[in-house]
Amino acid sequence: MNDEIVMRAATEQDAGAITTLHVASWQSSYRGVLPDSYLDGEAETERGAHWNETLSGLGPKDLVLLAEDEQGLRGFISVYWRKEPGFDAYLDNLHVRPGHRGGGLGRQLLAGALQRLIAQGARNLCLWAFDQNQGAIRFYERLGGRSLERGFDDFAGSNAPHTKIAWDDLPAFLAACKKGTSP
Numbered sequence: 001m002n003d004e005i006v007m008r009a010a011t012e013q014d015a016g017a018i019t020t021l022h023v024a025s026w027q028s029s030y031r032g033v034l035p036d037s038y039l040d041g042e043a044e045t046e047r048g049a050h051w052n053e054t055l056s057g058l059g060p061k062d063l064v065l066l067a068e069d070e071q072g073l074r075g076f077i078s079v080y081w082r083k084e085p086g087f088d089a090y091l092d093n094l095h096v097r098p099g100h101r102g103g104g105l106g107r108q109l110l111a112g113a114l115q116r117l118i119a120q121g122a123r124n125l126c127l128w129a130f131d132q133n134q135g136a137i138r139f140y141e142r143l144g145g146r147s148l149e150r151g152f153d154d155f156a157g158s159n160a161p162h163t164k165i166a167w168d169d170l171p172a173f174l175a176a177c178k179k180g181t182s183p
Helices: 012-029 036-056 105-119 134-142 170-179
Strands: 006-009 063-069 072-081 089-096 125-130 146-153 160-167
Touching: 006 105, 012 036, 012 063, 012 072, 012 089, 063 105, 072 105, 089 105, 105 170, 125 134, 125 146, 134 146, 134 160, 160 170
Parallel strands: 089 125
Antiparallel strands: 006 063, 063 072, 072 089, 125 160, 146 160
């Protein structure tokens, strides 16, 4: 894993690569959360349609950031402006290719997105994480995230419990990402 990582904003032409990585990440992380029939069947088509629509309709402050090396897409993050009430930014996706997790790429993607958000004037950010994905929840808590509320996500017939995690100080969140806190 000595390849140099390059980060760049996604374009509409990246929808296929993002879809492939997104589905692989969900298949690796969300067994038992989302139905296997969805993960192994319709996820590719549904996520493909989602990313084609998303990348063609990004707002001026929305961001989909890719991390690539010589072998292709290693990870991505998507953050949307004012999608969640009471928050300047909403972190919708952070995915690192299975087999490459735990090496700091998630923190690098977060740092890249946070730098852009802070430059745009964002003060706070939130996300929702499936409760069963305890690794992700611990990762975000180590980076200063605090749980705000719980609910249920009715996606693909799962109705899975999830938790809202938030940061009120984006510069502190950025500093935690840069510290190299290990997931």
